[in-house]
Amino acid sequence: MNQDLSILTLLIHASLPVQLVVLLLAGISIASWAAIFRKFFALKRMRALNDEFERDFWSGTSLNELFASAAQNAKLAGPMERIFASGMREYQKLRERHVADAGTLLDGARRAMRASFQRELDVAESNLSFLATVGSVSPYVGLFGTVWGIMHAFTGLAALTQVTLATVAPGIAEALVATAIGLFAAIPAVVGYNRFAREIDKTAIALETFIEEFSNILQRNLSTQPAPASAGR
Numbered sequence: 009m010n011q012d013l014s015i016l017t018l019l020i021h022a023s024l025p026v027q028l029v030v031l032l033l034a035g036i037s038i039a040s041w042a043a044i045f046r047k048f049f050a051l052k053r054m055r056a057l058n059d060e061f062e063r064d065f066w067s068g069t070s071l072n073e074l075f076a077s078a079a080q081n082a083k084l085a086g087p088m089e090r091i092f093a094s095g096m097r098e099y100q101k102l103r104e105r106h107v108a109d110a111g112t113l114l115d116g117a118r119r120a121m122r123a124s125f126q127r128e129l130d131v132a133e134s135n136l137s138f139l140a141t142v143g144s145v146s147p148y149v150g151l152f153g154t155v156w157g158i159m160h161a162f163t164g165l166a167a168l169t170q171v172t173l174a175t176v177a178p179g180i181a182e183a184l185v186a187t188a189i190g191l192f193a194a195i196p197a198v199v200g201y202n203r204f205a206r207e208i209d210k211t212a213i214a215l216e217t218f219i220e221e222f223s224n225i226l227q228r229n230l231s232t233q234p235a236p237a238s239a240g241r
Contacts, residue, residue: 023157025153025156025157026153026156026157032149033153033190034193036149037146037189037193039138040139040196040197043138044196046135047139047200048200048204051132051204056086057085057086058211061085061088065092078090078092087125087131087215091121091125091215091219092218094120094123095117098116098117098120099117099120101116102117110231114226114227117226121222125215125216129208129215132211136201136205139200139201142194143195143198144194145194146190146197147194150187150190150193151186152186153187154183154184154186156183157180157183158183
């Protein structure tokens with residue numbers, strides 16, 4: 009007897025728990041792919057904005073001009089530009105309060121930039137925990153569906169006096185579909201998580217390097233002129 013062992017047919021004839029597991033995994037897979045695409049384009053845009061601001065920063069434009077531009081385009085700015093704006097804002101506030109100590113000015117700017125850096129890092133890492141959860145849990149959810157399907161299949165075979173491969177195959181196959189779909193949901197999530205984690209680590213290193221470089225610029229300006237830093241490095 010020829011039997012239709014296509015995935016759709018197997019799912020239609022599967023037990024209700026297996027069908028629910030498959031529906032759950034399908035929903036998780038769709039949500040995972042949506043998170044992967046959102047994160048991919050968000051990190052791509054963040055990298056482009058950081059590169060653009062870094063070019064402007066090292067082009068010789070004055071710090072005050074860069075700060076004015078960052079303040080006007082705060083919603084469209086990238087993480088590096090917002091970190092720069094936080095440091096300059098705190099630096100200028102301290103100068104307006106007639107704080108003359110160079111160490112206090114530099115420490116205030118650095119603290120503001122570090123706080124902004126942490127906020128930017130939290131935003132960049134959003135949805136990564138979801139991908140990690142999908143990658144680690146989905147195979148076990150699929151395995152649960154498989155175990156349940158196999159138990160259901162063998163329970164049905166208990167009433168038969170003669171068991172052949174043709175009678176066992178459909179039940180085992182429909183149970184294994186749950187594991188396959190669990191892996192289908194988990195593998196892209198794991199690959200996406202690893203790639204995005206590496207990308208975020210590289211971005212974090214670049215932002216920390218910028219904080220140190222900008223701090224050095226402020227320190228040089230403080231040591232050469234008492235007025236607020238406004239011109240070149």
